[in-house]
Amino acid sequence: MSRPQAPRGTRDLLPAARAGFGHLESVARDLTARYGYQPIETPLFEQAEVFERGVGAVTDVVEKELFRVQAGRGDTERERWALRPEPTAGIVRAYVQHGMQTLPQPVKLTLTGPMFRYDRPQAGRYRQFWQFDVEAIGDAGPAIDAEIIELATRFYAEAGLTGVELRLNSIGDRACRPTYIEALRAYFTPLADDLPELERTRLATSPLRLLDSKDAQMQPLIAAAPIITDHLCDACAMHFAGLRRHLDAVGVAYRLEPRLVRGLDYYTRTTFEFYPPERDGQQDALGGGGRYDGLVELLGGKPTPGIGFGLGLDRVLLALERQGTPPIEAPRVAVVVVGADPADTVTRFRLATRLRAGGIAARAELGERKLGRQLEGAARDGAHLAVICGSELDDGQVQLRDLEAGTQRLVALDDLVREVERTQRQHRHGPDAQ
């Protein structure tokens, strides 16, 4: 290696790219506050057992993709750590650890941050990726499912994505899923000898996964396979109907997708995923989630229901780009302080300090370039105003130049902050505004 590179599957978010993330983060912050979800942070790593028990020891996410951390001696249970591959297990661990069952239920939480999965990178699939996550813990009813799902659809809309498709399913609970899995096994077992090897092992280990195989040979078999929503127990069927009634009531459109299964073990009843309208590539799921009524108990708490979703910010940005949405621009300062005497950086520094103390975003030209170059730099920065200081300072004045109009006027130093503010207001609201 001649020069160090960012690790495979990671990337530097340079200011232009970071601006897009920042925008989505502020949409998420604003939206969750409006719905009454409170921000929480959990560690980027946990005892590996939190994910092994929570997500499921035989899932791909834990079996193949967990970023295990080697630290300390690494030879006790407490020293076996892993970077979080998804946010829910850590949040539920915090819920149990801090006794949040004593708070008014449901506890409504949100978290946005990086997740880590050790799989092979591709466009839209990274080893470190950003997820916006929302959880409601402690409410078993279908109305909260609808609130969570509606919140997610609103996030896409407010982020500027159009045509996002919601796919919805119910995968039953401990009462009815086993009988469905039996029905599925009974259907596929006589066909086992003709199945591809991957599908044969799925039949043995995780038969639900047979349903989302992409193998062409599997498609007619899947189409004729038993449907989970035909096997729901009364309680699950009622929950699912209740959820749909609430979604219909607020006009959230969805497509029933009885073959939608998810890769994490903790899901019960409601599951859902979001897809962009134009699918070109497989790494395009924009988000997904579901109900996890057994998870709190798995992580040492009392039996407590929960539901949430995780949503990939990288993929939302990718979808926005494919949709032709203009990128969010990195913020720039609107005022640049330049000076006639290239060597006099002290005066420029002092004036910029004074502007910032007055609440104005300003940049001083600190390089010792001649005035023409300084103005050129200000213009190319897209600055709106230049404060030009020179001999007029002897009279306590500077030139305030409007770089777009090409006009300038003398302003007393004592009035500078007020004048800049006034000019910026006019610029924002048009010349007629006061």
Added chain:
RNA sequence: GUGGCCUUAGCUCAAUCGGCAGAGCACUGGAAUGUGGAUCCAGCGGUUAGGGGUUCGAUUCCCCUAGGCCACCCCA
């Protein structure tokens, strides 16, 4: 973890049959000592991803490694 296609300056790309590594953009300076995004000129910028092999000679052909992309797999 499997298979395929790629990798030349910070970015986008040239380089004839295997024969002196180039351009545009960007950056820095000059034209122009108190007035800007244009123009002209110059400068900076390369272990041709890294390593090995074939050859008088490799950006070019072969092998290995790394990284990117695509399809699996999986998901966000």
